[in-house]
Amino acid sequence: MVSDGIKLSTKPSPSFRLRNDSLNAVRLRRVFDLFDRNGDGELTAEEIASALDRLGLGGDKSEIVTAVSSFVPEGRNGLLYEDFERLHRSLGDSFLGGIDAEQVSEETDEEDMKEAFKVFDEDGDGFISAAELQSVLSKLGIAEARSMTRVQEMISSVDQNADGQVDFAEFKVMMQGIAVQM
Structure with a gap:
């Protein structure tokens, strides 16, 4: 294109x-x-x-x-x-x-979030692990990616059920929180 x-x-x-x-x-x-x-x-x-x-x-x-x-x-x-x-x-x-x-509906916003989630969910299992987050942050050149401890802290900050990974519902809450803080 x-x-x-x-x-x-x-x-x-x-x-x-x-x-x-x-x-x-x-x-x-x-x-x-x-x-x-x-x-x-x-x-x-x-x-x-x-x-x-x-x-x-x-x-x-x-x-x-x-x-x-x-x-x-x-x-x-x-x-x-x-x-x-x-x-x-x-x-x-x-x-x-x-x-x-x-003209964009709430359904489209939901699709946007799903697409964003897929970027981080590299293996497609429906969860963002610390390793996946670290991988994406590394690709983007973000310094925090160098420390697995820091990446795990990032996961913990949004991991509501304390399973050590972020599911779509947790990701969605995090993204909606960003919008509200503006």
């Missing part, structure tokens, strides 16, 4: 689009911060290409650079968060035909 000059190696999931307004800002900001490897508050095309590669969604780097550079203000090396929001809206509209957030 080609969108604004970016060829993706796989067709994006409908869940790629961050449709729920209350979760949109939190999720998108988190993506920006995860992709901003050096933490300078500016996201370069190289950082985006690198993050997409780590997630297995890599595209042609020159096409990514071309697409991203059109959103970089003159005199800057990369995207500020506001620029990244504009890029996301542009790509989201191209991928999904400009779906309006107002």
Whole structure:
């Protein structure tokens, strides 16, 4: 698929689009911060290409650079968060035909959560184990992934039935809690 000059190696999931307004800002900001490897508050095309590669969604780097550079203000090396929001809206509209957030039902939000859960549930058994969480955090380059103790603490913080793993219901409560805290 080609969108604004970016060829993706796989067709994006409908869940790629961050449709729920209350979760949109939190999720998108988190993506920006995860992709901003050096933490300078500016996201370069190289950082985006690198993050997409780590997630297995890599595209042609020159096409990514071309697409991203059109959103970089003159005199800057990369995207500020506001620029990244504009890029996301542009790509989201191209991928999904400009779906309006107002038209999305609660069922779609549930599907979004299921898709997000599947990213972490690498073996598809219906649970997120500490090892799976550590694996995904490592792919994203998050420092906490280096410590299994820290990863287990993260699991414990949402593990309501104390079984040492996160099921979908616990994941859903956690995600809804993020939306309420805004």
